[in-house]
Amino acid sequence: MAEPVFHPIDLILRKRDGHELSTEEIKEFVQSVVSSGERKAASQNNQPLADDSATAVISDAQIGSFLMAVFQRGLSRRELADLTTAMRFSGETFDASALPTFTVDKHSTGGVGDKSSLLIAPVLAAAGIENNPSISVPMISGRSLGHTGGTLDKLETIPGFDTQLSLARMGEVLRECHAALVGQTPRLVPADRILYAMRDHTGTVESPFLITASIMSKKLAEDLRGLVLDVKVGSGAFMPSYEQSKFLAELMVSTGELAGTRTVALLTSMDEPLGRFSGNWIEVWECVDIMKGMPHPMSADLIELSNALSGWMLYLAGKSASPQAGAELSDQILRNGKAYQAWLKIVRAQSGNASIFENPAAFHKPQATRVLKASRAGYLAGMDCKQVGWAVQRLGAGRTKPGDPVSAHAGIESHLKLGQKIEAGQPLFTLFSEEEALLEEPYRMLEATLSIADAPPQKMPLVREIVRKP
Ligand code: URA
16 A cells, blocks of 8 residues: 655645645645545445545645635745646546637626626637637636626526536537537536635635636636636625735736636726626526627626627637727627527527527516615716625525525616716616515615715726736
8 A cells, every 4th residue: 555645734834834835745735635525425425435545634624724824825826826737637627639729718706797708608609610710618607606696597597508518518519619608517626616615614715826726727627728817896896905806817817827828817897787687587688689789778888898808818819910809809790690690509509498589578577576766866876786796696696505596587677877867766776586575675785785976976997907927
């Protein structure tokens, strides 16, 4: 029996005392986290243990201590790249080498009403059909989390739409459609599943180093050549300040670049819900209207953001001479019906019933509706966008804990954007829910968080800053 040479306590003490860890130590740590998780699962299911005697045993207390040491001490860029790589290869990964294509994806740190993935995937797919080079978007997305919405929850409101594809099937859909919209497989980046759950219990979720390793290990497991990150700033952002969002963006960009993936981050405003609707089906409906060439005026900011992100993706893929030219190309594809054709193809390839898009408004069937009206005339001056996201979650569109069901029809419609002039009694938000009883609390939350002033506020641009490799 091989003797393990790695002792987790050594790694914990060294990081606690501010020393730099070696690539090998970090790799051993991640391997022992995964094999300890496998041992735990095997003993819970009364299954025989795999022969992993060469891997050191690590206790939950030791994993928690290591996470706290990283939370306090941080990681060098090299350590962070090593942790991300070890996590990336802790389970199965997508292999894009068989696809003669430029693989590119985007990731958002989470927003309210942010449905840009549903527009970007078909835009890139439509642009990617031609060669020189062709493009593929292996978009592995997540579910709603806290006050933010999740792409998978939105897609799963389309009858029959299958997000749970194997990586092999995802490759087939990519070959056929140039984009696939799927969920994480159980064996993709298992280290993150264990570490994320442990971070939740040890007060270490907010570490920008651990967030970077978590997000980037999953994105890089898609075998990407290009990645565009949408890092939110403002009252609805995950990170509490502009500086912290920017630091997170810089960490993610350097980690992606060190892994050989061209990575760019856009710092974008999340001070109010994006677009017209925030919820699940209603967000799909909004995107279908845009792709059919019938955008609602409230969708203008969503279209602008989607084009900015797609523009960078097209530029990285060599389809445009500049990100600005890429944004113009994206806008054309969105408006000329090509994105809609690509969307229908993706939905059908993933077993969705595309006939529902013929009349999307007819599928919106909330049981209960209430309108929040302006208490006085003035300008819509501000809101805590996180509170708006929590109101959407409490209407039934989000979940309280992992695995909870979400409502297809719950959510809100925004009738005004920040800075717009308001008359007393004018509708600000319409709330939708499956139950009348679920309307009251979100109504009060929205009422409390909106402010109306006599003068318009100073509005921030949607794209605040671009972070790229120096
Ligand atoms: N999303 C992730 O996948 N991981 C984090 O740590 C935070 C957000």
